[in-house]
Amino acid sequence: MDEIELNNLYNKWFNKNYNYLLREIKNNVANAGMSDYAEDLLHIVIEGLMSKPYEMRLQMYQDSKIGNWVLKACAFQIKSGTSPFYNQLRKYYDRNYKQSNEFEYGWYSETQNHDESLYDCFRRVMTDELNWYENKLIDLKYYQNYTYTQLNEEFGLPLSTLKQEYERVFEIIRNKCQHC
Numbered sequence: 001m002d003e004i005e006l007n008n009l010y011n012k013w014f015n016k017n018y019n020y021l022l023r024e025i026k027n028n029v030a031n032a033g034m035s036d037y038a039e040d041l042l043h044i045v046i047e048g049l050m051s052k053p054y055e056m057r058l059q060m061y062q063d064s065k066i067g068n069w070v071l072k073a074c075a076f077q078i079k080s081g082t083s084p085f086y087n088q089l090r091k092y093y094d095r096n097y098k099q100s101n102e103f104e105y106g107w108y109s110e111t112q113n114h115d116e117s118l119y120d121c122f123r124r125v126m127t128d129e130l131n132w133y134e135n136k137l138i139d140l141k142y143y144q145n146y147t148y149t150q151l152n153e154e155f156g157l158p159l160s161t162l163k164q165e166y167e168r169v170f171e172i173i174r175n176k177c178q179h180c
Contacts, residue, residue: 003054006061013066014046021070029074036147037089040159044085045073088159089148121177129176134169141166 001009014021026038034041049057049070060066077085126135133155140146140154148159155162 001058006054006058007050009061010050010057010066013061017067018042021067024071025074029071030078034078037085037149040089040149041074041077041085042070044088045070045077048073048084125173125176129172130169134165134172137162137166138169138173 022038022042025042026035030038030041049066060069077083080086126138130138137151137155140151146154148162151157151162152159157165
């Protein structure tokens, strides 16, 4: 069997078992707040698996151990602080996640009583100084709680670009509203 045939067998296997793997990852591996990233985690692990040497992938296929390997790799990836999943997604989640409804950077919170001028400043910067893309990005991510995967589907941009843009735009807003 050559590498193309093996890749085709893997494609068939993943087509058949994808929903099962995703459900297992959401319910058992990436539970709690990380379940929103289950699909991203699965894709990163599949990418890693497909980059493994041909002999290893062939042996795993012949021994019917693909599913076990994928789930175990997901468990390692989600807990590791050096994994591709951590570097691409989790470090942003860890940095931005708050238990409360507090704004991600801590300078504005809807649960606290602020002077109305802070909110006015925030809205003014969004409407007057940001372009349509930046406004829509803030609206979808902050107000509508879109995940980066959903933003990727909306804008068609890579996840890393979306994260950088989101942080850049919030830095603009934070700098403009410091005086409030």
